[in-house]
Amino acid sequence: MSIFSRFLPKRKPPEVKNNIPKEKANIKKTFGVYCHSHHGTSGEKLCPKCTALLATVMTRMNRCRYGITKPICDKCEFTGECFGHQQAREFLKIMQSGSKKMYLKHPVMAVKHKLAGMGVDYARYEQQKKLDDKVKAKEKAAKERAKDRKDKK
Ligand SMILES: [Zn+2]
Numbered sequence: 001m002s003i004f005s006r007f008l009p010k011r012k013p014p015e016v017k018n019n020i021p022k023e024k025a026n027i028k029k030t031f032g033v034y035c036h037s038h039h040g041t042s043g044e045k046l047c048p049k050c051t052a053l054l055a056t057v058m059t060r061m062n063r064c065r066y067g068i069t070k071p072i073c074d075k076c077e078f079t080g081e082c083f084g085h086q087q088a089r090e091f092l093k094i095m096q097s098g099s100k101k102m103y104l105k106h107p108v109m110a111v112k113h114k115l116a117g118m119g120v121d122y123a124r125y126e127q128q129k130k131l132d133d134k135v136k137a138k139e140k141a142a143k144e145r146a147k148d149r150k151d152k153k
Contacts, residue, residue: 018068019116020061026113027057027073030098033105038097053090056083071124075117 031046031054039047046054060082064070073079074095079088102110
């Protein structure tokens with residue numbers, strides 16, 4: 001941020017936040033933590049298997065059906081379809097076992113990731129509620145139409 005930014009009018013925060021870069025960073029870190037302790041790697045380097053899986057995850061994330069409103073991958077119900085079932089299983093295993101270690105190594109990031117996951121559950125609940133309301137409204141409209149028809153007869 002430049003020192004002049006405080007003199008500029010405050011911009012409205014964007015409606016939809018793009019969390020993908022943050023999630024990518026989190027996944028990369030988690031993979032690193034996991035691979036270092038399970039596959040004996042160190043530093044930026046991951047073993048070939050983890051590197052390949054990570055590359056797959058990154059490309060699939062760019063093509064996510066939800067776009068930037070996507071839930072975090074380890075909370076998404078389409079992980080299997082998206083990554084392939086074998087890879088999804090491996091991915092979830094890494095994220096689960098890695099996340100425990102993340103609390104020790106990168107506690108702030110781990111907590112944020114956890115919160116993002118909880119946000120997804122809430123968002124899904126809201127979505128379902130909206131859908132239910134829509135169905136109810138449709139049923140009501142259909143009933144009213146039926147009634148109108150009857151009245152005309
Ligand atoms: Zn590895």
